[in-house]
Amino acid sequence: MAAEKKKDISTCFKLPNNKTKIVCTLGPASSSDCVIKALMLKGMNVARLNFSHGTFEEHRNLIRTIRETASKLCIEVGIMIDLPGPKIRVGTFEDNTVHLLKGDEVFLTTNDVVGSKKTIPINYKKLPTKISSGDSIYLNDGFIHLQCLEVYGENIKCKVLTGGILSSNKGVNLPGIEIDLDPITEKDLEAIRFGLNEGVNIFSISFIEKAADIIKVRDFAHNLGKNVFLIAKIEREKAVKSIDKIIKVTDGLMIARGDMGVELPIQKVPHVQKELIIKATTKGIPIITATHMLESMIENIRPTRAEVTDIANAILDGTDAVMLSGETAAGKHPVPSVAMMASIAHECEIWREKSQWGIQRIENKICSVSMTVDEVISHHVNDAVQRLPVKYVITPTFSGKTARKVSSFKPRTWILAFSRNELTAESLTFSYGVLPYHVSNLENDWEDTVLKYMKKWNIYNSGDVVVLTKGPSTGKPGETNLLKIITLT
Known part of the structure; x- marks a missing residue:
């Protein structure tokens, strides 16, 4: 039986402290209602469910707890099922x-x-x-x-x-040894079917090697009558070599540095990470930097200086999200780990806004390729944010593409993304600086609707400047063709 539908959370407004999104792996240390609530309050944007561990029944209970807690707190929290893939593992030991x-x-x-x-x-x-x-x-x-x-x-x-x-x-x-395992296993397909039945449409795919691995999962879901948002985990050398083809068919990337650091010479991981971030940014899709980010906080209440610097560098390079694994799944300090991640992100974002560190490089890279109409609109939104005292960027969106493209420029201004598509709203929890809202009812047109919500949230102030993107509202992705600058009266 599918999980209950989420409430329309577009009735409230809460501005987080950090624009960088935080993905938290749930596990034995973070499966209780009170810990999940605390993680959300400290900054968790996406809950990762690792299907290499746990039973379907355990994951079902987690999904329902996440949905219910997020609804009560009136925030959008994404749920990502991490497919196990053909991972070679050791067995069990008598004393673990x-x-x-x-x-x-x-x-x-x-x-x-x-x-x-x-x-x-x-x-x-x-x-x-x-x-x-x-x-x-x-x-x-x-x-x-x-x-x-x-x-x-x-x-x-x-x-x-x-x-x-x-x-x-x-x-x-087994680096350098040819392993003849299909990246998409029967266990993966069973997990996808389970997730879709529970109302989860976001999946990260482990150990992919080529674009066809992503297409296989998407086709499987489509045959079940479902749309999905797919994150390609980049951890094998073949995937790194095929990244340009993979990036054309995936909805997002994850830099899975644990296995990557063994499958590739470890000294190559830093520059591969930087290259993947800029490729995803240029394409306008979210990218997650993962593994060993606050590893020491599994045991200790404070991270190492190297870990803090690692996170800061990923954020300054342009990552959309950072991910906690064992820190929140099995560590001694899951809630402080999220709080620490949020505080590091907040400090980096303030410094970047003051110094404009890396912003011109990101903009030059995005604008170095041919652009569609909606991408040009996103670029001009960025220009407006840099030159005017813009309070908010407002992007009504069907597919989420415009919001993600604006997000790619890493603007100082929050992006309020409204969508009638529930999956779009949830998938935007991965994108830097985007506050997504699922709106079930559209009143008159988008401009009237969003301004009405701003008044309801008490963020409509006379004299404030907002930027609104618009399209023909046909329900087709990529049709944004208008930028409107509004001074509120």
Whole structure:
């Protein structure tokens, strides 16, 4: 049974402290009603549900709690289902964790056994035929490094080159080794069907390698009569090489730095991250920077200086959103982690607005390609914001494209995006500086409707300047063709 429809939240107005969006992974540390509410109040814009863990029933309960809490708080919070993909993982251990020491000899096995310090089960049955003596195997995002010594049937004898704590179900990476696994698994399709039945239409797709992987998911949803908003997780070298084709068919990108830092030489991750951010910005689609952003706050109440700098650099480069994983899913300080992320974002945004750091570079890159009419309108909105004391940019939108294009310029002004399309409103929770509102009833025309809401919210002040974009209201995407500058009277 599908989750209940959300209430029309366009009856209230709350201005956040930061324009950078925050994606939070929910898990054991953040599944209660009170913690979810606290995460929202501190700045969570999108809840990520990691379908590599948990049951459908557990996720169903989370979805309903998120919807109900967001409705009570009168805010738009997106829900993103993160599909597990063909992740190669270790199995389970009797005490959940084992400690591997440098120099230890261990056996990897494809047999279905409970793991120990000496025997580590792997869920990839073809592994013994794919690996050879001397090959490297990385566990737990590359923190543990093994070297293959010999292969015996279903067992692989390895030496521990870099040790560490290994817990159940952690990931396995085999850089340089050809893995013949379909990026879209039957388990993924089952998760998509479940999500759609529960009213969730936003999915992040793991371990994609080509544009066809995105198209496969979109076609599957369309065959079920549903539209979806798809985030391509970029974590494999093949995906990085195919990014120009992938970016044409996806709705958003995620820089999944955990696996990327093992699949690619780790020293390449910083410049790949910067290149992906500018490509997404130029295309006008949201991009999420993820993994190890506040990793130390899993245990500690304060982050490291390096983590704060990492987040700041991602924001200054133009990322739309930053994501917390273990920090909110299983850490000791989920709510302080979100509060810290929000405060870092707020400080960066103030400094960028004062210094105009990177703004000209972003604008030059966006304007370096051929532009459509609605993209030209977005550019002129940015000009108006830079030259006039604009209080708000108001973008009625069917597809969300105009709001995202304006957002790409990283304006100092908030963008109020109104849509009759519920999925559009929810998907705009990923875009920098956009406050999305789902409006079920359009009164007269958009201009009358949004000005009426501004009066209701007590943000209609005589003398304020607002910029309004408009189109023919045919319900077709990309038809914005008018920019109107209004001085409120």
